[in-house]
Amino acid sequence: xxxxxxxxxxxxxxxxxxxxxxxxxxxxxxxxxxxxxxxxxxxxxxxxxxxxxxxxxxxxxxxxxxxxxxxxxxxxxxxxxxxxxxxxxxxxxxxxxxxxxxxxxxxxxxxxxxxxxxxxxxxxxxxxxxxxxxxxxxxxxxxxxxxxxxxxxxxxxxxxxxxxxxxxxxxxxxxxxxxxxxxxxxxxxxxxxxxxxxxxxxxxxxxxxxxxxxxxxxxxxxxxxxxxxxxxxxxxxxxxxxxxxxxxxxxxxxxxxxxxxxxxxxxxxxxxxxxxxxxxxxxxxxxxxxxxxxxxxxxxxxxxxxxxxxxxxxxxxxxxxxxx
Amino acid sequence: xxxxxxxxxxxxxxxxxxxxxxxxxxxxxxxxxxxxxxxxxxxxxxxxxxxxxxxxxxxxxxxxxxxxxxxxxxxxxxxxxxxxxxxxxxxxxxxxxxxxxxxxxxxxxxxxxxxxxxxxxxxxxxxxxxxxxxxxxxxxxxxxxxxxxxxxxxxxxxxxxxxxxxxxxxxxxxxxxxxxxxxxxxxxxxxxxxxxxxxxxxxxxxxxxxxxxxxxxxxxxxxxxxxxxxxxxxxxxxxxxxxxxxxxxxxxxxxxxxxxxxxxxxxxxxxxxxxxxxxxxxxxxxxxxxxxxxxxxxxxxxxxxxxxxxxxxxxxxxxxxxxxx
Amino acid sequence: xxxxxxxxxxxxxxxxxxxxxxxxxxxxxxxxxxxxxxxxxxxxxxxxxxxxxxxxxxxxxxxxxxxxxxxxxxxxxxxxxxxxxxxxxxxxxxxxxxxxxxxxxxxxxxxxxxxxxxxxxxxxxxxxxxxxxxxxxxxxxxxxxxxxxxxxxxxxxxxxxxxxxxxxxxxxxxxxxxxxxxxxxxxxxxxxxxxxxxxxxxxxxxxxxxxxxxxxxxxxxxxxxxxxxxxxxxxxxxxxxxxxxxxxxxxxxxxxxxxxxxxxxxxxxxxxxxxxxxxxxxxxxxxxxxxx
Numbered sequence: 001x002x003x004x005x006x007x008x009x010x011x012x013x014x015x016x017x018x019x020x021x022x023x024x025x026x027x028x029x030x031x032x033x034x035x036x037x038x039x040x041x042x043x044x045x046x047x048x049x050x051x052x053x054x055x056x057x058x059x060x061x062x063x064x065x066x067x068x069x070x071x072x073x074x075x076x077x078x079x080x081x082x083x084x085x086x087x088x089x090x091x092x093x094x095x096x097x098x099x100x101x102x103x104x105x106x107x108x109x110x111x112x113x114x115x116x117x118x119x120x121x122x123x124x125x126x127x128x129x130x131x132x133x134x135x136x137x138x139x140x141x142x143x144x145x146x147x148x149x150x151x152x153x154x155x156x157x158x159x160x161x162x163x164x165x166x167x168x169x170x171x172x173x174x175x176x177x178x179x180x181x182x183x184x185x186x187x188x189x190x191x192x193x194x195x196x197x198x199x200x201x202x203x204x205x206x207x208x209x210x211x212x213x214x215x216x217x218x219x220x221x222x223x224x225x226x227x228x229x230x231x232x233x234x235x236x237x238x239x240x241x242x243x244x245x246x247x248x249x250x251x252x253x254x255x256x257x258x259x260x261x262x263x264x265x266x267x268x269x270x271x272x273x274x275x276x277x278x279x280x281x282x283x284x285x286x287x288x289x290x291x292x293x294x295x296x297x298x299x300x301x302x303x304x305x306x307x308x309x310x311x312x313x314x315x316x317x318x319x320x321x322x323x324x
Numbered sequence: 325x326x327x328x329x330x331x332x333x334x335x336x337x338x339x340x341x342x343x344x345x346x347x348x349x350x351x352x353x354x355x356x357x358x359x360x361x362x363x364x365x366x367x368x369x370x371x372x373x374x375x376x377x378x379x380x381x382x383x384x385x386x387x388x389x390x391x392x393x394x395x396x397x398x399x400x401x402x403x404x405x406x407x408x409x410x411x412x413x414x415x416x417x418x419x420x421x422x423x424x425x426x427x428x429x430x431x432x433x434x435x436x437x438x439x440x441x442x443x444x445x446x447x448x449x450x451x452x453x454x455x456x457x458x459x460x461x462x463x464x465x466x467x468x469x470x471x472x473x474x475x476x477x478x479x480x481x482x483x484x485x486x487x488x489x490x491x492x493x494x495x496x497x498x499x500x501x502x503x504x505x506x507x508x509x510x511x512x513x514x515x516x517x518x519x520x521x522x523x524x525x526x527x528x529x530x531x532x533x534x535x536x537x538x539x540x541x542x543x544x545x546x547x548x549x550x551x552x553x554x555x556x557x558x559x560x561x562x563x564x565x566x567x568x569x570x571x572x573x574x575x576x577x578x579x580x581x582x583x584x585x586x587x588x589x590x591x592x593x594x595x596x597x598x599x600x601x602x603x604x605x606x607x608x609x610x611x612x613x614x615x616x617x618x619x620x621x622x623x624x625x626x627x628x629x630x631x632x633x634x635x636x637x638x639x640x641x642x643x644x645x646x647x648x649x
Numbered sequence: 650x651x652x653x654x655x656x657x658x659x660x661x662x663x664x665x666x667x668x669x670x671x672x673x674x675x676x677x678x679x680x681x682x683x684x685x686x687x688x689x690x691x692x693x694x695x696x697x698x699x700x701x702x703x704x705x706x707x708x709x710x711x712x713x714x715x716x717x718x719x720x721x722x723x724x725x726x727x728x729x730x731x732x733x734x735x736x737x738x739x740x741x742x743x744x745x746x747x748x749x750x751x752x753x754x755x756x757x758x759x760x761x762x763x764x765x766x767x768x769x770x771x772x773x774x775x776x777x778x779x780x781x782x783x784x785x786x787x788x789x790x791x792x793x794x795x796x797x798x799x800x801x802x803x804x805x806x807x808x809x810x811x812x813x814x815x816x817x818x819x820x821x822x823x824x825x826x827x828x829x830x831x832x833x834x835x836x837x838x839x840x841x842x843x844x845x846x847x848x849x850x851x852x853x854x855x856x857x858x859x860x861x862x863x864x865x866x867x868x869x870x871x872x873x874x875x876x877x878x879x880x881x882x883x884x885x886x887x888x889x890x891x892x893x894x895x896x897x898x899x900x901x902x903x904x905x906x907x908x909x910x911x912x913x914x915x916x917x918x919x920x921x922x923x924x925x926x927x928x929x930x931x932x933x934x935x936x937x938x939x940x941x
Contacts (some may be wrong), residue, residue: 227414256785
């Protein structure tokens with residue numbers, strides 16, 4: 001087990017290094033940030049000064065090494081636009097995205113798995129058909145479109161909930177959180193719903209197809225033959241068996257939901273990381289883009305690692321296989 | 325004489341598929357007394373497994389028992405609500421399946437799976453449950469049972485896994501066990517071991533056993549009586565010794581002739597010509613007619629009723645004469 | 650033309666599911682409408698000369714200065730929305746199909762080659778694919794589209810990069826299962842070149858799962874394209890796909906002029922849902938474990 005963990009960590013570090021390189025090189029391909037930072041009528045002198053100050057005159061590999069060195073110290077440079085350290089900027093936006101994503105993914109799982117299991121257990125029941133129709137809808141309709149419809153319905157037409165923004169926050173551990181205030185929830189509800197619908201459909205499908213296949217398996221037949229009740233079969237055998245793919249998807253989806261938050265945050269003007277990256281791409285705020293991508297890559301690799309470990313903990317066969 | 329432990333009369337199970345009605349089990353009758361072993365023989369697709377599932381009320385949709393009766397200790401099981409069937413399953417009548425790798429839940433420990441099976445019928449303390457599990461596991465021949473209780477199925481060998489499955493089926497000391505090809509997936513040497521242990525178990529506990537198999541050898545070594553199934557119907561039944569030594573149905577004869585032991589070295593094995601008919605839209609007559617050496621126009625038109633002679637029965641218009649066989 | 654019996658059974662089984670049948674008809678109808686857009690659309694939405702601001706942001710049913718009724722209203726430039734949607738569908742479908750086809754070819758090649766070659770090549774290729782699969786497609790497409798700039802080919806490249814991995818994984822899974830079967834072993838032991846074995850034996854047997862993934866991926870490519878265009882990193886304004894039409898209307902939605910966003914959106918989701926329903930039915934039919 002220990003060997004498995006350490007080999008996975010080394011692998012993760014290697015991937016991280018490759019990612020940082022790709023991100024750095026990739027971002028270099030975008031325009032010339034100096035043009036954005038300086039007024040069009042800036043003199044050659046000022047230009048040269050700025051280029052030297054930001055290190056744009058150095059060879060790319062040297063810029064990369066300097067970048068990597070600073071990265072290791074947690075120094076990701078300063079935003080060209082906001083003129084504050086990127087780290088500080090990102091940390092100030094992270095809680096908003098994190099709470100939005102967490103609420104979306106957790107509620108999608110808690111609601112989606114039981115619904116999916118029911119639909120898989122009773123594939124021909126009317127309620128199952130309704131659940132599946134709903135999931136096709138949630139799966140097919142692009143997130144941005146659902147966002148628009150939610151705004152049109154609940155904000156414009158009914159006027160029940162605000163169309164965007166974050167509302168009142170409470171400060172805990174020096175970070176601002178919306179879910180601790182009633183007003184915050186009002187602002188949180190629509191974007192969280194928007195973000196959750198796709199994941200909900202995904203969880204429903206996953207739980208349904210898993211349940212459907214397992215219900216036909218000999219494991220279930222044997223459990224029934226032992227007199228275990230249908231509820232017991234679902235609760236102890238089926239749920240335990242579909243848990244492995246669900247935990248995997250939960251982890252992976254948590255990462256992709258962070259990415260999807262870009263869309264939701266743009267529509268609902270939610271001041272999180274996603275909105276920040278859209279703005280920084282628009283304004284060619286290179287350090288912010290690099291930092292965002294490195295951060296997302298880091299989150300991803302960490303999540304993958306955790307999922308692998310959870311996988312091993314849940315499926316004894318894997319634990320054995322990888323150990324051997 | 326008191327009523328038999330298990331009495332099955334004219335059991336019919338159909339599958340209502342899109343393509344039509346599949347008559348998977350079409351008129352099976354037999355009785356079983358405590359401690360008796362009956363072999364149920366047939367090719368794959370002959371309906372022997374579905375017969376087993378029908379007894380426990382475990383036929384999956386789109387299948388359904390459409391006629392007949394299954395009486396266990398005098399209680400009618402056909403038509404009983406699932407909740408009551410559940411109380412019988414695993415307690416009075418239990419079942420083991422062909423492939424233990426598929427039946428045991430791979431992500432639960434043996435202890436957990438046995439606990440779930442115990443809890444289905446009895447509330448008991450952890451200590452008592454553990455004691456019962458260890459006891460049953462040792463009875464089916466698992467060494468060091470107390471320690472193996474926390475292992476996962478994949479940590480056992482194939483034979484040991486089947487013993488675990490058997491132990492789960494035996495937890496509540498059922499009166500009847502339906503064993504659906506339980507040794508087919510195992511090595512021959514392990515098969516022999518399990519077979520010997522099954523014999524002992526049946527003798528010691530008085531459990532009746534229905535041994536479903538396509539292997540005449542295991543049936544002859546284990547079962548006191550047997551039934552041969554073909555295309556969902558029971559074509560011949562009787563004491564194992566007489567059925568095998570003097571079959572009355574041409575299909576049973578064909579099965580025996582195709583055994584390797586019947587052939588001279590270097591000689592080709594004899595086969596029954598043709599292949600099993602599709603259970604979808606069977607012809608009106610005897611399903612074996614087209615492959616039967618004695619098949620006539622009557623056979624193709626009229627389905628033979630079962631003829632009873634002493635302890636045995638057969639469904640054939642032109643049965644083999646006993647002396648000839 | 651005579652259909653082979655398997656194919657005929659496939660179609661008749663497909664037709665049994667009324668929902669899927671209707672979906673298939675809708676997909677065909679939309680494809681036809683998009684193909685014939687220049688003939689059926691009341692207006693050429695790219696012909697700036699025919700637009701006047703006097704017709705801008707008119708509600709559905711408004712009779713414009715050109716003398717015909719704008720059934721779905723007009724947008725901010727005075728464009729007939731129905732025409733804009735028909736032309737937008739054309740662009741969206743093109744993007745989805747082209748990206749889907751390239752991703753299909755690329756992914757199938759990588760997946761089957763990896764399965765055929767095995768060993769280290771397989772390990773490295775599939776590790777990359779897995780890594781990419783774990784990375785959200787939308788983010789990848791988003792970053793690439795932002796890096797490569799606006800335009801058809803940059804966007805296609807972004808969509809392909811985001812999607813080929815699904816095909817590669819599916820093809821690889823099917824090909825590995827296929828490779829272990831006896832007849833492929835047998836074919837491999839003959840002096841046939843490896844390419845022939847892959848093309849004749851392995852690939853045809855991976856087609857079923859690949860087609861299922863293909864339908865879903867075309868739908869998701871269309872959705873992804875719309876999302877990127879909505880966010881402003883997709884197609885340039887000169888090629889208004891459905892995503893851009895929706896994005897253009899977004900600002901007017903809050904003031905009650907819903908139709909500029911809503912109708913293109915309805916067209917988009919009807920298309921995507923219909924494709925997904927068709928894909929679902931094909932998947933259910935091809936899954937042997939769910940067959941009855």
